[in-house]
Amino acid sequence: MLVTTEREVLEENETEGDQPWQNVSQDERPVPIPTVEEVRKAIKSLRNNKAPGSNNISAEMIESGGKHLTRLMKNIDLPFVRGSLADVSLTSSSSDTSAERTVLRSDEIEVDFSDLTEEDKSLSAEDFDSLIVTMESEIQDLESNSLDSPDIAQVTERVNMWEDKMKEINFKLKRETAKTNNLRNNFENIKRRRLEAFMACFKHVSSMISNIYKDLMQSNLCHVMLTLENEEEPYLGGVQVCFVEHGKPCIGMASLSGGEAVMAGLALTFALHSFLQSPLLIFDEVDDALDANNIDRLVRYVNSHKDSMQITVITLNKKIAAECDVIVGVCPNQKLSGVIG
Incomplete structure (x- = not known):
């Protein structure tokens, strides 16, 4: 017991x-x-x-x-x-x-x-208690020595150093992340404003070009449509121009004749001018590919819109020159250019 x-x-x-x-x-x-x-x-x-x-x-x-x-x-x-x-x-x-x-x-x-071994079985209660005390004392000494050893001190110092570096890196990371987010927001804002400006112009030109082309060609039987190749990113694609005449299929710019392509280009120019007016339009021999009927149509349209635009025309066509308000002639004069005003 x-x-x-x-x-x-x-x-x-x-x-x-x-x-x-x-x-x-x-x-x-x-x-x-x-x-x-x-x-x-x-x-x-x-x-x-x-x-x-x-x-x-x-x-x-x-x-x-x-x-x-x-x-x-x-x-x-x-x-x-x-x-x-x-x-x-x-x-x-x-x-x-x-x-x-x-x-x-x-x-x-x-x-x-x-x-248990025979040696352990032969231990008395006092010997066993003494052994426990000795072992616990040795464990405490090992723990104390390990905490005070140079290796632990060096490891602790290196850990503290790396912790300080991590804090510095995290601070820089947050600062650079904030800068990146700011630049991204500015880029997205500029991208949005650019798209809005482009779409405002595109919608205006799309709604005006058909009427301007009809007025230029003096015909209500033709129609012009503009479509974007890439609606989400219009800058990554082009603009398709489609012409539809009464009883004919839709055709693109590449399928037009020389005179028809010039008249279509003029209609597009006048539509852009109606959205954002330019102080001066310069036409360099636009009449070169036009026949007499198309020249008459161009002269009539320009004369009817004198108040909204100013045009300088470089031409050798007498009919166009006769309709101009001011004529400046350039001709050779003893191997030099001479001006006739």
Whole structure:
């Protein structure tokens, strides 16, 4: 029978140099080591007659336990040949006037010592306790030496250095990220404004070019349509111009004759001018590919829009020259250009 009192539990902890009691939870995460005073208070606060926990340790066992209880509290699984900790019973000594509790090891349990060596089996309780104290002291010395070693100090210094570098890098990263976001926002804003300006012009020209072409050709049987090759990014594609005449399929600019292409180009120029007027339009021999009918159409259209545009025409056509308000003639004069105004 192993008899251990509460007073002996506390005296053993004090005489062992306050060796720490380490309470390890089920998930093996370490907790702070209690002091002797904390152990005393914890034992006094235990309530008896309560069911044991998952480790089969009752409150009475904790109050009356000895060194074997310390091992149990460190979550060391004791091997049993038969029985378990739940078979350990408690009694009270009738001759003990101080009503100190005792722990009785029942005959129903048997500890398995087969894994111990003969040398370990021959150790007395005092030798075993001394060995535990020695080993714990050595562990504390190893922990103290490892924390004070130059290698740990150097590692700590390098860790601190890299932490400072990481803080500096993170600061620079945030600053550059902010700059990048600002540039991206500015780019997206310019891109949006460019698209809006282009689409405003395109929509205006698309709505005006057909009427201008009809007025220029003096015919209501023709129609002009503009389509974008890339509607989302119009700058990545071109603009398709399609001409439709009464009873004929739609044809593109490449299929027009020379005179028709010139008249279509003039209609597009006048449509752009109606959106954003230019102070001066210069036509360089636009009449070269025009027949007499198309020249008459061009002269009539220009004369009807004198108030909204000013045109300088370079031409050798007498009919166009005759309709101009001011004529400046250039001719050779003794191998030099001469001006006739």
